[in-house]
Amino acid sequence: FVLTEIQQQMQHGIGLGMQSNIAAETAALICEMTGVERVAFSNTGTEAIMAAVRIARSRTKRQKIVIFAGSYHGTFDGILARAGEEAGTAEPLSLGTPSGMVEDVIVLTYGAEESLEIIAEQADNLAAVLVEPVQSRKP
Secondary structure, three states: OHHHHHHHHHOOOOOOOOOOOOHHHHHHHHHHHHOOOOOOOOOOHHHHHHHHHHHHHHHHOOOEEEEEOOOOOOOOHHHOEEEOOOOOOEEEOOOOOOHHHHOOEEEEOOOOHHHHHHHHHHHHHEEEEOOOOOOOOOO
């Protein structure tokens, strides 16, 4: 039945750029089925991460975020970071990413007790902690 519905919808065409005219209806159904309060749609995971970090920073009025070495959260320059030489600092993961884009990123070791201690110590300064529970680069 899912394939049939998708095929029928495809006959109406695919919208690019703007949200589909059925996005609100779909969001309402997801909320009803899952009990979540809000639903947002993104074109890519990178776009979703950019929005999530922006919302977290806006809500908390904090700038710093934590990511874990080896995690993948898309291609947004603001999270393309690796641990810097000094503890608690980050440097760009790739050429072309300005160092200023990752100055508010803390890169920690996933699964390490000391990482939890650093998060606890920095909790009042953190807008978000991005976690990839099963790291795609280290399954």
